[in-house]
Amino acid sequence: xxxxxxxxxxxxxxxxxxxxxxxxxxxxxxxxxxxxxxxxxxxxxxxxxxxxxxxxxxxxxxxxxxxxxxxxxxxxxxxxxxxxxxxxxxxxxxxxxxxxxxxxxxxxxxxxxxxxxxxxxxxxxxxxxxxxxxxxxxxxxxxxxxxxxxxxxxxxxxxxxxxxxxxxxxxxxxxxxxxxxxxxxxxxxxxxxxxxxxxxxxxxxxxxxxxxxxxxxxxxxxxxxxxxxxxxxxxxxxxxxxxxxxxxxxxxxxxxxxxxxxxxxxxxxxxxxxxxxxxxxxxxxxxxxxxxxxxxxxxxxxxxxxxxxxxxxxxxxxxxxxxxxxxxxxxxxxxxxxxxxxxxxxxxxxxxxxxxxxxxxxx
Amino acid sequence: xxxxxxxxxxxxxxxxxxxxxxxxxxxxxxxxxxxxxxxxxxxxxxxxxxxxxxxxxxxxxxxxxxxxxxxxxxxxxxxxxxxxxxxxxxxxxxxxxxxxxxxxxxxxxxxxxxxxxxxxxxxxxxxxxxxxxxxxxxxxxxxxxxxxxxxxxx
Numbered sequence: 177x178x179x180x181x182x183x184x185x186x187x188x189x190x191x192x193x194x195x196x197x198x199x200x201x202x203x204x205x206x207x208x209x210x211x212x213x214x215x216x217x218x219x220x221x222x223x224x225x226x227x228x229x230x231x232x233x234x235x236x237x238x239x240x241x242x243x244x245x246x247x248x249x250x251x252x253x254x255x256x257x258x259x260x261x262x263x264x265x266x267x268x269x270x271x272x273x274x275x276x277x278x279x280x281x282x283x284x285x286x287x288x289x290x291x292x293x294x295x296x297x298x299x300x301x302x303x304x305x306x307x308x309x310x311x312x313x314x315x316x317x318x319x320x321x322x323x324x325x326x327x328x329x330x331x332x333x334x335x336x337x338x339x340x341x342x343x344x345x346x347x348x349x350x351x352x353x354x355x356x357x358x359x360x361x362x363x364x365x366x367x368x369x370x371x372x373x374x375x376x377x378x379x380x381x382x383x384x385x386x387x388x389x390x391x392x393x394x395x396x397x398x399x400x401x402x403x404x405x406x407x408x409x410x411x412x413x414x415x416x417x418x419x420x421x422x423x424x425x426x427x428x429x430x431x432x433x434x435x436x437x438x439x440x441x442x443x444x445x446x447x448x449x450x451x452x453x454x455x456x457x458x459x460x461x462x463x464x465x466x467x468x469x470x471x472x473x474x475x476x477x478x479x480x481x482x483x484x485x486x487x488x489x490x491x492x493x494x495x496x497x498x499x500x501x502x503x504x505x506x507x508x509x510x511x512x513x514x515x516x517x518x519x520x521x522x523x524x525x526x527x528x529x530x531x532x533x534x535x536x537x538x539x
Numbered sequence: 540x541x542x543x544x545x546x547x548x549x550x551x552x553x554x555x556x557x558x559x560x561x562x563x564x565x566x567x568x569x570x571x572x573x574x575x576x577x578x579x580x581x582x583x584x585x586x587x588x589x590x591x592x593x594x595x596x597x598x599x600x601x602x603x604x605x606x607x608x609x610x611x612x613x614x615x616x617x618x619x620x621x622x623x624x625x626x627x628x629x630x631x632x633x634x635x636x637x638x639x640x641x642x643x644x645x646x647x648x649x650x651x652x653x654x655x656x657x658x659x660x661x662x663x664x665x666x667x668x669x670x671x672x673x674x675x676x677x678x679x680x681x682x683x684x685x686x687x688x689x690x691x692x693x
Contacts, residue, residue: 231551235561504551505544 205320213283217453218248220495227499255449258442266439267347274344275440275447281337282454288326289461290388292318292471292483317388318471318484326387327379330462331372334417338364340451341419345436356435359425359510363416366517367423370413373525377406377532378466391470398469405528407467409521411497414459416517418452420498422505425513460494461487468494576638576653579631581674584621589675590650591629592622600645605635622648629671633659 222237222244229236237244262271295316323329338361345357379385381402382393393399400407416423427435437448464470468490471483478486508516562569571577582590593610611627619625643652651674661667 227555230555230559233554233557233560235559235563238563500548500551500555504547 201316202320209286209320210283213286213454213457214450216457217450218252220453220456221251221449222247224499227496228503231503252446255443255446260442260444262441263349263439265349267349270343270347274340274347275444277343278337278340278451279447279454281333281340282451282458285330285333285337285458286454286461287320288323288329288387289458289465290317290319290391290470291487294318294388319387322388323386325385327375327385327390335368337451337455341436344440344448348439350439352433352438353436356427356432356438360419360436363423363425363513366514367413367416370409370517370521370525371417373522373529374406374410374413375466376529377403380529380532380536387465391465391472394469394472398467400467403467403528403532405524407463409525409528410463410467413521414463415498415501418455418459420456421502422508423513424507425510456495456498457491460491460498463494464490571655571657575655575657576640578633578654578656578659578669579642579651579674580654580676581629581671582650582652582676588618589620589625590648591626592620592648592650593624593626594647596645596647597642597651600641602639602641603635603637605632606630606642626671629674631669631674633667633669634664
């Protein structure tokens, strides 16, 4: 259960060496991940506005900085300095807690996603794309916390994210927020199932919940070619998980005001917003890790040491597809959404698991 | 179902590849149609004399009464207009004007017409009363009577 990093710390305490180094590495990784993810989320908002503008034959934000490049900074300043109006009769503690929880859980989920192959420092033999052991040296994992059940961790954390939405809607003491939160929890719980079923395919094929091993197992052939159905299921359910159109029923601005964050103003709304966009990155990153070969080069003759670049490129592509889908399709009706989740995605996911399991057993 | 979904994505992708239709308004402006009825212009003859003879027919024709003309007799030595009189003051309340163009129809000398200028918003109500200095067509050697040019409604 304990990751290598943690074991490293414990071992190091026992032997009296390397404690500061291990902690320092974890700290640097954490700060770097936080900065990169928050910046990405901020620029995703700009990307979203630009893509939507181009789809609607407009130009999009272009006044703040060259080509609108500084728009995210302007947005942040606006959100921070806005009056944080709050409704009477709210649950004061939960009302403050929920937006932070949304942002924190979204950021937290990224902790176990490896963005590069493990690098072996001072050890005998490289770690390589299969993340082999690194005897005698320091294995530098390119994820914040290297867990051998990383995928399970992500599924658990994204489920806690549902609480952020539900608590936010409940604590607002407003009917629109409550309705949005109700819809949202129902939707997220049903689509959580579809997500779990979709990710079992790659897990069966690679025989591990360790995301590095899942990527390593895709050496030569990405799982998207072996599991096209699971990939589609994951993307669809992922859209629902991130509350994006065509599954943005929780927000449904035409019906519910803004759904669960109707009463959230200023930075409270900002936290939800950050959470939503970081979630997009996370969903795209998980899809990349499980189906698109993670950090591996897209073509065999391209160098594998550019791992983070390939990873970012694949994530970017998936995010673009998500934006593209959002600005193409209308919102599903609520009963159709539930029907689609339970009667289409879930059986398909189950069938996929059965077929994959039989394939793995016979291999 | 999939054919329809893909078809939808194709349409939006085609739109993304097209050039945006946006006109970046303050910097780029759409050409105004030649007969557009924007802010008024008071014209001059080629020799610099004002066409307006202070007859006040525009003021009478105006359905909302936004034109005020104060006529004065021309000094024969230094005439402002070729007629007997000229407009000493000529003011149009642009907040009241409905840009119907009746003043231009009523004018016997074609001194007033509606011009191409349409961006007439301002922060001060006083500046939305266009004076003769604002409306009068410039000509070489033209000096606005009292005050610098360009102080009028923007």
